[in-house]
Amino acid sequence: MPKIGSHVSFSDKGLLNAAEEAVSYGSSTFMIYTGAPQNTRRKPIEEQYVEEGKAVMDKHAMNEIVVHAPYIINLGSYKDDTYELAVRFLQEEIRRTDYLGVKNIVLHPGAYTDKDTDYGIARIAEGLNEVLAGVKDTDVNIALETMAGKGTEIGRSFEELAEIMEQVEFNNKLTVCLDTCHVHDAGYDIVNDLDGVLRHFDRTVGLEKLAVIHLNDSKNPRGAAKDRHAPLGSGWIGFEAMNNVANHESLQHLPMILETPWIGKEDKTQRPMYEAEIALLSGNLxxxxxxxxxxxxxxxxxxxxxxxxxxxxxxxxxxxxxxxxxxxxxxxxxxxxxxxxxxxxxxxxxxxxxxxxxxxxxxxxxxxxxxxxxx
Structure with missing residues (x-):
C-alpha cells in the first residue's frame, strides 16, 4: 500500500500540530515547512514539540515524513546577497530538518532571472556544493524538485536536474522529488505513458535517486508550463492517471505528498480534499x-x-x-x-x-x- 499524506501546518505546537492534522486526514506520511515558506523568521526547533509529535507519528505508524525548503531560497540568483542568503538559510533549514530526524528536504532548484539556463545550472550547482560542504555532519538529503517550466526556473526537464547533479561534488546527498503537476505542465505524458516517463527518468537521472512524490492534478493542459495545482480528478491529469502513479510498483515505497488546493466559496473555513483523496488512493473509501x-x-x-x-x-x-x-x-x-x-x-x-x-x-x-x- 502506498504511503500517502499531505502538506500540513507547522504552527503553534510545531510537529505535534502537524502530526495531529495528518492523522485527521488518514495520512501515513506528511510534509511540513519548519516555518513560514515566504520569510526567514523561525522559532527554535527545540521548542517545536518534537518529541510529542514523534509520539503521535509512532502511534499511527508514520515513520517517514518530508520537509520542504522555503520558496524564498534561490540558489540560481546572480545577485550575491540573494545567493548568500539562500546558502546560509538552506544550511540552517537542513540542520532543523536533521534535528527532526527527517531524511529529505525538498528544494525548488532556483531561477536564473536575468541570465540564462547554463548560468542557472552552474550557479545552483555551486550553491549546492557550498551548502552541502557546511552540513556534512547531518544525515539529510536535498531532494531537487521537478519544475513546471514557468519563467526562468531551472528543473523543467530531467536533463537539467541531471546536469546540476553532475556538477555537485557531494551528489550522493542529492535526491529528486517528482511533482506530477509540474512534470505534466513541463510536457511529460504521465497520463498515457507513465512507464515511458519513468524509463526516461531512469536513463537520465536514475530511479534510485527518486525520494519523494508530490501528487497534484493540474489546471492546465500538458506542456503549459504554468504550475497550477488542482484537486485529484478535477484537472487535466485525472484520477486514473494519479492513481497509476500512487500505485506504481516502482514508486510505492516512496512518501507521496498531496499539495492540492481547496476549491470553493468558503475558503476561510474549509479544508482541502486530502481526506477523500487519501482514502481514494489507498483504496479505503x-x-x-x-x-x-x-x-x-x-x-x-x-x-x-x-x-x-x-x-x-x-x-x-x-x-x-x-x-x-x-x-x-x-x-x-x-x-x-x-x-x-x-x-x-x-x-x-x-x-x-x-x-x-x-x-x-x-x-x-x-x-x-x-x-x-x-x-
Whole structure:
C-alpha cells in the first residue's frame, strides 16, 4: 500500500500540530515547512514539540515524513546577497530538518532571472556544493524538485536536474522529488505513458535517486508550463492517471505528498480534499467514510447520468472552455469543481451538508464508477 499524506501546518505546537492534522486526514506520511515558506523568521526547533509529535507519528505508524525548503531560497540568483542568503538559510533549514530526524528536504532548484539556463545550472550547482560542504555532519538529503517550466526556473526537464547533479561534488546527498503537476505542465505524458516517463527518468537521472512524490492534478493542459495545482480528478491529469502513479510498483515505497488546493466559496473555513483523496488512493473509501457517504456519491452519479454528464468529459471540456474562450471565461470563470457544486446546490441534493462534505463526495464521483464498485 502506498504511503500517502499531505502538506500540513507547522504552527503553534510545531510537529505535534502537524502530526495531529495528518492523522485527521488518514495520512501515513506528511510534509511540513519548519516555518513560514515566504520569510526567514523561525522559532527554535527545540521548542517545536518534537518529541510529542514523534509520539503521535509512532502511534499511527508514520515513520517517514518530508520537509520542504522555503520558496524564498534561490540558489540560481546572480545577485550575491540573494545567493548568500539562500546558502546560509538552506544550511540552517537542513540542520532543523536533521534535528527532526527527517531524511529529505525538498528544494525548488532556483531561477536564473536575468541570465540564462547554463548560468542557472552552474550557479545552483555551486550553491549546492557550498551548502552541502557546511552540513556534512547531518544525515539529510536535498531532494531537487521537478519544475513546471514557468519563467526562468531551472528543473523543467530531467536533463537539467541531471546536469546540476553532475556538477555537485557531494551528489550522493542529492535526491529528486517528482511533482506530477509540474512534470505534466513541463510536457511529460504521465497520463498515457507513465512507464515511458519513468524509463526516461531512469536513463537520465536514475530511479534510485527518486525520494519523494508530490501528487497534484493540474489546471492546465500538458506542456503549459504554468504550475497550477488542482484537486485529484478535477484537472487535466485525472484520477486514473494519479492513481497509476500512487500505485506504481516502482514508486510505492516512496512518501507521496498531496499539495492540492481547496476549491470553493468558503475558503476561510474549509479544508482541502486530502481526506477523500487519501482514502481514494489507498483504496479505503468505505473504511474511512462508511455507507452513507458512498450512497451520497451514488446520488450524485444518478443525477449526472440523468443529465448525461460524464466525469472526465465535463472536467476537460470545462478547462478547454476556460482556456480557449476569453469571453466565456470572463462571463463565468468557475472551475469544474465549482460548477459541479453549484449544480448540487441548485438541486438541494445535500441541504444538510457543508460545502466541504459535498466536495468530498464530488471528488469521489470524479474518480469514476469503477472506484465505487471496489469500495
Amino acid at each position: 468505505s473504511g474511512r467514510f462508511g455507507g452513507d457517504f458512498l450512497e451520497g456519491v451514488e446520488r450524485i452519479a444518478h443525477l449526472m447520468n440523468k443529465r448525461d454528464i460524464h466525469h472526465r468529459d465535463f472536467v476537460v471540456k470545462t478547462w478547454e472552455l476556460l482556456k480557449n474562450d476569453a469571453k466565456a471565461k470572463k462571463a463565468d470563470g468557475r472551475e469544474p469543481l465549482e460548477r459541479l457544486y453549484d449544480m448540487l446546490h441548485e438541486e438541494q441534493l445535500f441541504a444538510d451538508l457543508s460545502e466541504e462534505q459535498i466536495n468530498q463526495r464530488l471528488i469521489v464521483w470524479l474518480a469514476g464508477s469503477d472506484v465505487l464498485k471496489k469500495a
